[in-house]
Amino acid sequence: xIKRIKIGTGSCGLAAGAGEVYDFFKENIKDIxxxxxxxxxxxxxxxxxxxxxxxxxxxxxxxxxxxxxxxKIRNLDEESRLGFRPERREREMLKVTRLAGRIDPTxxxxxxxxxxxxxxxxxxxxxxxxxVNEVKLSGLRGRGxxxxxxxxxxxxxxxxKSPEKVLIxxxxxxxxxxxxxxxxxxxxxxxILEGMLxxxxxxGATRIFIYCRAEYPLAIKHLKTAIDQIVKHGLNQIGDRKPxxxxxxxxxxxxxxxxxxxxxxxxxxxxxxxxxxxxxxxxGFKGLPTMINNVETFxxxxxxxxxxGAEFVKIGTEKSKGTKLFALAGDLKYPGLVEVPMGITLGExxxxxxxxxxxxxxxxxxxxPSGGCIPxxxxxxxxxYDSLESLGxxxxxxxxxxxxxxxxxxxxxxxxxxxxxxxxxxxxxFCRIGTKRMLETLERITHGKGMPEDIEFLExxxxxxxxxxxxxxxxxxxxxxLTTLRYYRHEYERHVADKRCDALVCxxxxxxxIDKSNCIECGLCIKxxxxxxxxxxxxxxxxxxxxxxxxxxxxxxxxIARIAGGNTGV
Amino acid sequence: MPxxxxxxxxxxxxxxxxxxxxxxxxxxEGYISDQAVHQISDYFTIPPVDVEGVLSFYTQFKRTxxxxxxxxxxxxTACHIKGSSLVANWITDFLDIKxxxxxxxxxxxxxxxxxxxxxxxxxxxxxxxxxxxxxxRKKLLKVLKKYQQMGKHD
Numbered sequence: 077x078i079k080r081i082k083i084g085t086g087s088c089g090l091a092a093g094a095g096e097v098y099d100f101f102k103e104n105i106k107d108i109x110x111x112x113x114x115x116x117x118x119x120x121x122x123x124x125x126x127x128x129x130x131x132x133x134x135x136x137x138x139x140x141x142x143x144x145x146x147x148k149i150r151n152l153d154e155e156s157r158l159g160f161r162p163e164r165r166e167r168e169m170l171k172v173t174r175l176a177g178r179i180d181p182t183x184x185x186x187x188x189x190x191x192x193x194x195x196x197x198x199x200x201x202x203x204x205x206x207x208v209n210e211v212k213l214s215g216l217r218g219r220g221x222x223x224x225x226x227x228x229x230x231x232x233x234x235x236x237k238s239p240e241k242v243l244i245x246x247x248x249x250x251x252x253x254x255x256x257x258x259x260x261x262x263x264x265x266x267x268i269l270e271g272m273l274x275x276x277x278x279x280g281a282t283r284i285f286i287y288c289r290a291e292y293p294l295a296i297k298h299l300k301t302a303i304d305q306i307v308k309h310g311l312n313q314i315g316d317r318k319p320x321x322x323x324x325x326x327x328x329x330x331x332x333x334x335x336x337x338x339x340x341x342x343x344x345x346x347x348x349x350x351x352x353x354x355x356x357x358x359x360g361f362k363g364l365p366t367m368i369n370n371v372e373t374f375x376x377x378x379x380x381x382x383x384x385g386a387e388f389v390k391i392g393t394e395k396s397k398g399t400k401l402f403a404l405a406g407d408l409k410y411p412g413l414v415e416v417p418m419g420i421t422l423g424e425x426x427x428x429x430x431x432x433x434x435x436x437x438x439x440x441x442x443x444x445p446s447g448g449c450i451p452x453x454x455x456x457x458x459x460x461y462d463s464l465e466s467l468g469x470x471x472x473x474x475x476x477x478x479x480x481x482x483x484x485x486x487x488x489x490x491x492x493x494x495x496x497x498x499x500x501x502x503x504x505x506f507c508r509i510g511t512k513r514m515l516e517t518l519e520r521i522t523h524g525k526g527m528p529e530d531i532e533f534l535e536x537x538x539x540x541x542x543x544x545x546x547x548x549x550x551x552x553x554x555x556x557x558l559t560t561l562r563y564y565r566h567e568y569e570r571h572v573a574d575k576r577c578d579a580l581v582c583x584x585x586x587x588x589x590i591d592k593s594n595c596i597e598c599g600l601c602i603k604x605x606x607x608x609x610x611x612x613x614x615x616x617x618x619x620x621x622x623x624x625x626x627x628x629x630x631x632x633x634x635x636i637a638r639i640a641g642g643n644t645g646v
Numbered sequence: 647m648p649x650x651x652x653x654x655x656x657x658x659x660x661x662x663x664x665x666x667x668x669x670x671x672x673x674x675e676g677y678i679s680d681q682a683v684h685q686i687s688d689y690f691t692i693p694p695v696d697v698e699g700v701l702s703f704y705t706q707f708k709r710t711x712x713x714x715x716x717x718x719x720x721x722x723t724a725c726h727i728k729g730s731s732l733v734a735n736w737i738t739d740f741l742d743i744k745x746x747x748x749x750x751x752x753x754x755x756x757x758x759x760x761x762x763x764x765x766x767x768x769x770x771x772x773x774x775x776x777x778x779x780x781x782x783r784k785k786l787l788k789v790l791k792k793y794q795q796m797g798k799h800d
Contacts, residue, residue, distance in 0.1 A: 122766075
């Protein structure tokens with residue numbers, strides 16, 4: 077018997093059409109409870125539903141808003157069921173995301189039924205310093221990217237004497253290609269809040285802020301609902317005080333992920349970073365002692381308190397404990413959100429969990445625009461803070477972008493520099509002007525106008541930007557260029573010396589060609605060309621063609637392709 | 647002295663609410679007009695240049711009136727890898743507007759955004775917040791045509 081139908085209606089599910097499915101099911105199924113839940117991380121299968129029966133749970137993938145599908149579900153048909161691939165299941169370790177996508181994110185009761193707020197209850201019976209020590213013992217390191225020991229940070233705020241202390245949850249997930257925090261906030265908002273309340277108890281915080289990017293409306297909605305429920309249940313009573321909990325929406329500035337910039341933004345100013353010291357735990361929001369932790373860090377806290385720090389250290393490597401969430405995206409078969417124990421090899425994540433064929437992926441970009449690329453030959457690296465750093469990359473917040481063989485690494489590096497150059501707040505000269513100069517150089521190279529000295533110039537300037545910048549943005553901005561230069565120097569050289577882009581990505585170094593031997597002269601390419609570059613006898617005029625790929629997309633015989641050569645006349 | 651904005655009535659006059667005030671104004675009016683800058687500066691008793699300084703720092707805020715439908719092309723890493731620049735070009739070709747522009751009929755604005763967080767569906771765009779994923783040219787044009795129709799009928 078079917079007890080309940082759960083539809084994955086996180087942002088990613090909605091984008092895949094889960095909203096239509098939800099409305100249609102609500103309209104046409106009256107005898108079974110239907111709820112929207114967050115994300116279980118199997119994005120490739122969306123829209124995705126879980127059918128709870130009295131015995132088990134059955135998952136269906138790529139669900140359509142049709143009566144046929146409803147009948148299928150009512151009969152618990154074998155067809156369209158989502159089979160969880162054993163390659164992934166064996167390697168995943170669901171701790172932080174244990175409840176994500178499985179419970180109604182807008183119901184506090186369901187969270188409590190599943191063990192929620194038991195950690196808070198337990199923590200409140202412990203003296204604050206014991207809670208701090210438990211987190212210290214767990215070895216948890218900040219999940220935002222830099223990996224600073226969380227317990228140590230907590231102890232700094234704990235020892236501060238001040239009538240008011242501030243706790244900030246960094247939910248400004250600005251790193252393009254990362255969606256771990258969004259998924260957690262949408263799926264298990266109470267778990268993050270529980271972590272924050274425990275932190276408030278341990279550190280003596282009186283004010284709590286959640287700084288969330290405005291691009292995440294559903295996350296904000298679920299957090300708001302959760303905060304109202306907490307207040308209603310009196311769960312914000314920490315000893316004899318009630319910390320205020322406020323959501324502050326960011327306004328689109330990547331640099332605000334940096335602690336001091338975020339504090340400026342919270343104060344209503346431009347989000348520029350400042351010198352440290354004083355560290356925020358000494359003087360932060362409006363001069364008050366302030367501590368900032370990332371969403372995923374807070375989501376780990378209830379687990380540590382429930383299971384004990386000693387239990388937590390059993391997972392992971394010597395210096396990196398616990399599990400880590402990764403957002404897999406790009407050129408892979410099974411994109412989604414995974415949670416794996418620290419110390420797993422990158423190869424296991426790429427090949428087994430991501431499901432990509434050996435040799436089909438050239439590299440992965442880890443840590444977003446601040447991180448670096450790791451080429452396939454280094455996929456045996458263990459995922460922990462220090463091993464990744466030794467390869468020139470960083471753990472980062474958990475974005476993992478798969479870069480296929482048919483992508484150009486120079487263009488990928490140019491893309492990241494374009495991002496950081498735009499996001500540089502302008503305070504430090506090397507970051508403001510240096511990233512701009514690097515970007516111009518990379519643009520020159522991808523346009524086929526690179527000069528031999530450009531490659532050395534990039535290396536030289538890159539290292540100077542790292543030294544001459546105040547905050548993490550500038551200090552890490554050159555990473556994508558420096559790592560691609562380290563591992564894919566030949567691609568740069570090929571662009572510069574031979575004016576060739578072997579991946580056929582850089583528009584100025586390719587042209588579009590119709591192979592007439594297979595052409596059936598259907599006229600679709602001519603009709604769809606936005607700039608009328610194709611003649612009546614099916615020849616493309618290179619000087620007019622913008623390389624927009626419209627003709628390639630519409631050609632029914634796949635006889636049009638990008639080939640080497642281009643505007644540079646080579 | 648300009649009238650204070652009704653959408654700000656419930657907001658505490660503490661400077662830390664400046665960004666919130668700008669967000670509320672943009673939500674109700676679609677953009678931040680010169681008049682709004684002055685109204686907000688009066689509300690918080692800070693110079694207009696401070697308001698301008700803050701709003702120009704954050705990419706969320708618009709100083710010109712946008713179209714009825716705001717198309718945001720995601721140029722996050724995953725989307726970029728999957729060809730978001732082609733998607734942007736196709737839109738430009740079809741609607742004759744570039745990123746940052748509004749069409750002459752006032753129906754569409756085009757902007758490029760860093761990441762919509764739906765990376766597993768790349769490439770994606772959003773139109774007034776509704777996300778469309780796994781786009782190829784055909785699918786994209788279908789969506790655009792639908793909005794063109796809707797815009798004409800309303």
